[in-house]
Amino acid sequence: MQVFYATQFVLPLPPGHRFPMGKYQLLRDRLAAELPAIRLMQALPASDGELALVHKPSYVQGITDGTVDPAILREIGFPWSAAMAERARRSVGATISACRAAFSEGIAANIAGGTHHASADRGGGFCVFNDAAVAACLMQAEQARLGRRLRVAIVDLDVHQGNGTARIFRGDDSVFTLSIHGQKNFPFRKEPSDLDVDLPDGCTDDEYLHALEGALAELERRFDPGLVIYLAGADPHEGDRLGRLKLTWDGLEARDRRVFDWAWQRGLPLAFAMAGGYGRRMEDTVQAQVNTFGVAVSYWQRWQNRRR
Structure with missing residues (x-):
């Protein structure tokens, strides 16, 4: 299974910064050691033209050369550096490559990504460019050149609402945005997705999985995708500093299994990104992510068997 990374680009964050930058290298190391079916691939950077499918050229230029409005940098939460700009491009490039690989192999992944708070003209919440949105639009453009109309479902199960993604695709009937998130969590001003499911603080496994089941059924009733991101x-894990939900290890794994199975049963290629994770122990975040990859590999193997 192809998995794309940009861990060589590390943001020079000040001491005490709450973003857990080290989780990406820890995850890559564990995947290399524990899941031999994974093929780790270095991500290429997204080009100006690819980013401009979603983002305003002036914003792309401002991130590239450091002239972006300081107020936007404060919203993003990262100081500008050349490494920050390059990493943001490669995080988008990793999801683009994962989508392309998913069309040929069924499932592929980005170790990072899921930067769903970024909108067309600004970032926010540790998100610079919106990787899922750019990848969705580029896949549509590439399929259109082959004479095919591609509809994309973005299934966002980060605990924070995907406000940037919702804003980008507002009124676009070719992309369905589903967000299941904490009702009282960041962002405090939500943007309407095609389907939003607000969860109360302290939500447990059973409540969450019931909500997910209903949301996937509603997505299927209203939309017919050809690609899932x-x-x-x-x-959402109970050990997360910022999550406020109470999913156990088993609950998170059941969530992942339900999404992968839903796509598998319908023959839908699926690309996934790891999005947020702010465990009180970084190792817990990485364990949750390793578990996700373990489920993904089992479904990737089913895809390979189907093709024989």
């Missing part, structure tokens, strides 16, 4: 946030 899945944001597999680790932050």
Whole structure:
């Protein structure tokens, strides 16, 4: 299974910064050691033209050369650096490559990504460019050149609402945005997705899985996708500092299994990104992500058997 990374680009964050940058390298190391079916691939950077499918050229230029409005940098939560700009491009490039690989192999992934708070002209909440949105639009453009109309479902199960993605695709009937998130969590001003499911603080496994089942049924009733982009946030876990939900290890794994199975049963290629994870122990976030990859590999193997 192809998995794309950009862990060589590390943001120079100040001491005490709450973003857990080290989780990406820890995850890559564990995948290399524990899941031999995974083929780790270095992500290529998204080009200006690819980013401009979603983002305003002036914003792309501002991130590239550091002239972006300081107020936007404060919203993003990262200081500008050349490494920050390059990593943001490669995080988008990783999801683009994962989508392309999913069309040929069924499932592929980005170790990072899921930057769903970024909208057309600004970032926010540790998100610079919106990787899922750019990848969705580029896949549609590439399929259109082959004479095919592609409809994309973005299934966002990060604990924070995908406000940037919702804003980008508002009124676009070719992309369905589904967000299942904490009702009282960030962002405090939500943007309407095609389907939003608000969960109360303290939501448990059974409540969550019931909500997910209903949401997938509603998605299927209203939309017929040809590609699924899945944001597999680790932050609904009960050990997350910012999550406020109470999913156990088993609950998170059941969530992932339900999404992969839903796509598998319908023959839908699926690309996934890891989105948020802010465990009180970084190792817990990485464990949740390793578990997601373990489920993904089992479904990727089913795809390979189907093709024989």
